[in-house]
Amino acid sequence: MAAKKAGAEVTLVERTDLLLGLGNVGGIMRNNGRFTAAEENIALGASELFGITDKLSRHVNVDFPGHKHASLYDVIKIEPEVKRLLIESGIEVKTIARAIDVETETVNKKGIVDSLGTSLPAKFLRSITLADGTIIEGDVFVECTGSTGPMGNCLAYGNGCCMCILRCPSFGPRVSITQKAGKHDIMGQRKDGAFGAFSGSGKLEKSSLSEEIQRELNEKGVAVINLKKEEVVKEKLDLKVCQQYALHEYAENIILLDTGYAKIMTPFFPLDKLRKVPGFENARYVDPYAGGKGNSIRYLSVAERDNNMRVIGIENMLCGGEKSGLFVGHTEAISTGTLAGYNAVRYLKGMKPLELPPQIAIGDLISYANEKLNTKDGLMTRFTFAGAEYFERMKDKGLYTIDPEVVKKRIKKYDLANIYREKLI
Numbered sequence: 001m002a003a004k005k006a007g008a009e010v011t012l013v014e015r016t017d018l019l020l021g022l023g024n025v026g027g028i029m030r031n032n033g034r035f036t037a038a039e040e041n042i043a044l045g046a047s048e049l050f051g052i053t054d055k056l057s058r059h060v061n062v063d064f065p066g067h068k069h070a071s072l073y074d075v076i077k078i079e080p081e082v083k084r085l086l087i088e089s090g091i092e093v094k095t096i097a098r099a100i101d102v103e104t105e106t107v108n109k110k111g112i113v114d115s116l117g118t119s120l121p122a123k124f125l126r127s128i129t130l131a132d133g134t135i136i137e138g139d140v141f142v143e144c145t146g147s148t149g150p151m152g153n154c155l156a157y158g159n160g161c162c163m164c165i166l167r168c169p170s171f172g173p174r175v176s177i178t179q180k181a182g183k184h185d186i187m188g189q190r191k192d193g194a195f196g197a198f199s200g201s202g203k204l205e206k207s208s209l210s211e212e213i214q215r216e217l218n219e220k221g222v223a224v225i226n227l228k229k230e231e232v233v234k235e236k237l238d239l240k241v242c243q244q245y246a247l248h249e250y251a252e253n254i255i256l257l258d259t260g261y262a263k264i265m266t267p268f269f270p271l272d273k274l275r276k277v278p279g280f281e282n283a284r285y286v287d288p289y290a291g292g293k294g295n296s297i298r299y300l301s302v303a304e305r306d307n308n309m310r311v312i313g314i315e316n317m318l319c320g321g322e323k324s325g326l327f328v329g330h331t332e333a334i335s336t337g338t339l340a341g342y343n344a345v346r347y348l349k350g351m352k353p354l355e356l357p358p359q360i361a362i363g364d365l366i367s368y369a370n371e372k373l374n375t376k377d378g379l380m381t382r383f384t385f386a387g388a389e390y391f392e393r394m395k396d397k398g399l400y401t402i403d404p405e406v407v408k409k410r411i412k413k414y415d416l417a418n419i420y421r422e423k424l425i
């Protein structure tokens, strides 16, 4: 959207038949610091996707353990709405279109010189090749392929393929474009040093739960069901991607949120055990399908980038979302992806890329995550406006606010109001 609005011709390539990837199974927006970040994006001129997630929220201003003022969008309705927006905006959307290879070119680029003034080679991405052999050429590329799976990784670092929304057996594995272009991706780690992390939630079919739980979910958006002592497995908290939910309340209770389905805030829960909990006698997973056994493994493929979202070592490539750091969340993916799309057009125009200042939360998250990635501890940290380490930092730096007017003034102060609406081409 950002690249299109800035005036580029945009083609979007997605390997499955659904856009949004993990956005089809999430739903939580505006919780904790994500509220500030959503308002920052809107003030910067990237309001479209937040317009949709707000419009499709089943519940707003929901509090649940460790989290305040969340909105919960309907995960069943979100994808077609976003797809329509992109198509109506003039973006060419190609689904069932998996990029499997690339063509690069290394040239001596004017302006890149060593200390003796000799021009140094620079690498450019010229085209991507899809699984059906189609070659798509481009002047600039933005990679947002995420960091999840494929099956071999979920087997090596998790409990096997859990049949998640990415549906690798049907649509083929995720392919890292930066790796195909000769770069080495970074892998996140868990506390015990194992690679990757389990996704932290699943979805139960709401109608498989007791009427009382269904009523509570429909009315309040949240239901907290106490577990017996022998049912509590605290170790599961360390497995999670979502450090913002690695709180004791999430081990001692089943926390459900209404996103159309009943979102269960734990990486996996053996079905036999789950069905022993009152109200869950008929419980059934709808995502991941094998949620009784495992969940998807994420953070296996992070590109080295600068704070303008440019991939280091490839001149005309940028990245966003989980590909661009150990980021958790839709808001984080929109924030990074939007900057990448916008800077892709500045690249086309030969303009200096935009770096968002650390005085606004999005700019600070992007630079802080990059800085931390170079530390051993950093590989075990996940970055989200919604909680854990980064939300604490947001509060310490005075960046957290739920007043849209304060955010607007802040964005204006740095002369960034509606910058994403400027047509550059």
Ligand SMILES: Cc1cc2nc3c(=O)[nH]c(=O)nc-3n(C[C@H](O)[C@H](O)[C@H](O)COP(=O)(O)OP(=O)(O)OC[C@H]3O[C@@H](n4cnc5c(N)ncnc54)[C@H](O)[C@@H]3O)c2cc1C
Residues within 6 Å of the ligand: 013, 014, 015, 016, 018, 019, 020, 021, 022, 023, 025, 026, 027, 028, 029, 097, 098, 099, 100, 144, 145, 146, 147, 148, 166, 173, 174, 175, 176, 199, 200, 201, 202, 296, 320, 321, 322, 323, 327, 328, 329, 330, 331, 333
């Ligand atoms: C179960 C679950 C629940 C979650 N709940 C929430 C929540 O409530 N709130 C929240 O904010 N966050 C939530 N998250 C996290 C959030 O969904 C992710 O952090 C975010 O969506 C990541 O977006 P992304 O675009 O970087 O990657 P992804 O969502 O993984 O998208 C990558 C896309 O790229 C495609 N792709 C990969 N390789 C190729 C290729 N070679 N060619 C073409 N296409 C390719 C994939 O098919 C996919 O559609 C949840 C995640 C999971 C797994």
